Amino acid sequence: MGTRVDALIKWILGAKISHEDFVEKSVSSNQIALRIGTAFGVLFELCNIYRVLFFRDIMVNRLIYLRFYLVYLACCVVFLIVDFCFKMSDMVRHRFYMISVGMILFWHLLFNMHNVYLSGAMAYFTIVTAIFFFSGFLMFKPLYTITSLGICYITYILFINPIFSVGEIVNFSVTISLCILMYLIRYKHLRIEVCQAKQMQEVQQELTDAQQDFRLTIEQYELIREQESSITFEWDIQEDWIRFSKEWRHYFDHPENISQFYDFVENMDLLSSSHKEILLTCMENIKKGVAYQKYEFMLPVKSGESRWFEIRVITQTNKQGEPVLGIGILSDITERKDRISQLEKEIQMDMFTGLLNKASIERYGKRKLSELREGEKLAALIVDMDDFKDINDRYGHPAGDHVLKETADILRHHAPVGARIGRIGGDEFMVLLIGCNISCMETYAEEVISKILRIHWNGIEVSPSCSMGLAVASTPNVSYDELYRKADEALYHAKQLGKNRLYTTFSEQTENN
Secondary structure (H helix, E strand, O other), rough: OHHHHHHHHHHHOOOOOHHHHHHHHHHHHHHHHHHHHHHHHHHHHHHOOOOOOHHHHHHOOOOHHHHHHHHHHHHHHHHHHHHHHHHOOHHHHHHHHHHHHHHHHHHHHHHHHHHHHHOOOOOOHHHHHHHHHHHHHHOOOOHHHHHHHHHHHHHHHHOOOOOOOOHHHHHHHHHHHHHHHHHHHHHHHHHHHHHHHHHHHHHHHHHHHHOOEEEEEEHHHHOOOOOOEEEEEEEEEOOOEEOOOOHHHHOOOOEEEEOOOOHHOOOOOOOOHHHHHHHHHHHHHHHHHHOOEEEEEEOOOOOOEEEEEEEEEEEEEEOOOOEEEEEHHHHHHOHHHHHHHHHHHHEEEEOOOOOOHHHHHHHHHHHHHOOOOOOOOEEEEEEEEOOOOHHHHHHHHHHHHHHHHHHHHHHHOOOOOOOEOOOOOOOOOEEEEEEOOOHHHHHHHHHHHHHHHOOEEEOOOOOOOOEEEEEOOOOOOOOHOOOHHHHHHHHHHHHOOOOEEEEEOOOOOEEOO
16 A cells, blocks of 8 residues: 555656755746746835825725735845845755745735635635745745645635635635645656756766767667657757657658758748747757757647647767757657646636636736726626525525526627636626727627526526626726726616616716727
């Protein structure tokens, strides 16, 4: 049993590497992400502090929020000063990053709990953003990462458990689980990357010590080629001649030995200009003697599709230090890219309906409002089911679940091109559409209302209905919260007028279409 568990852990985490190698790779990766993140944090908190000090009518408990913002600003500034001004070894810097990230997570946890305490609403956007940044952009050892996420999760769940429904807690739990899974995949591939880079350097040293003609033997090819779907190659710089291993034929119709390879790449019509530029840049760097390179790009294969490949290449030099050969591995990483892409989509989705979740639709709305150009508008349509509790009471919760899923499908299938749809509550949805002419939103709303009325469940006419509120913003000066409030007011009027209808609101800052 113990052997099987060890084998499973090894398969999940990938090849074993030394702690020093991991720290070196971790520090170089985390340094960029943390510097950008904390610099952004400084700017963001300065804006928040300005907002608290000079816009007194938009926030209650201003003094508490001001303290939160000042603490976060101070932490970010101290981090940047220490990171830029003090020389530290990789090991010390690694510990410094762990402590700093732990403080950032702790701050977001307290800030989110404070928001929930004040509003009584499920507002975990801040902590989810911090957790996603922590697991998606930073790299620490699994024990530290999973322990930190676990502490955040347990603390937050214990805090919100008496307040919110099981569904909200399950959604938060799924989000945490997906973040951990995404982190483990990244950690596994980092270990593989470090191991392969080290192995290639060892092969280079062996070839130099042998003082041969710098050509790989069959045995050396097999030593490098460890994983399935990998192609090894050797490019002679002077002769501009390349030789691929037999796996090349599995993907491509081109011969394994290609002369005038530089011209061959330049004349590949099926290769996009950006990916062609990557290959040509890689070859130029080999000529310049760049020791190690790694790139990702798409290549058309013989089946007609395009697949993602990762190239890792080292430059082999002669006794005089002049570049002679480019030796490397070409690996098919399509499945890895698809898995990461799917995980990113799932983190943004409401697992029950398949629509965007509340945090994702809010993030999209805020970003689009800030990017509005002259003449463009952003429409916000709130859809709320009428008397939904009566459906659950009369027909049972399975019927209610069926109505929600059917409503989500209707909203998605009939939506205008470019619309984003999200579930923002139990039986409440949001549709956002940006464009110069959004008159189609009213037509869309009326069509959705009529379609929902015809929803059946197991042959029974459930006859659900919905009310809708529509508000439109035409200037980036309007905040997302203001646009949401106007749409919610319109929804309230629709309910007051008898439900099962659309109401569009007017205001000085939002306009009716």
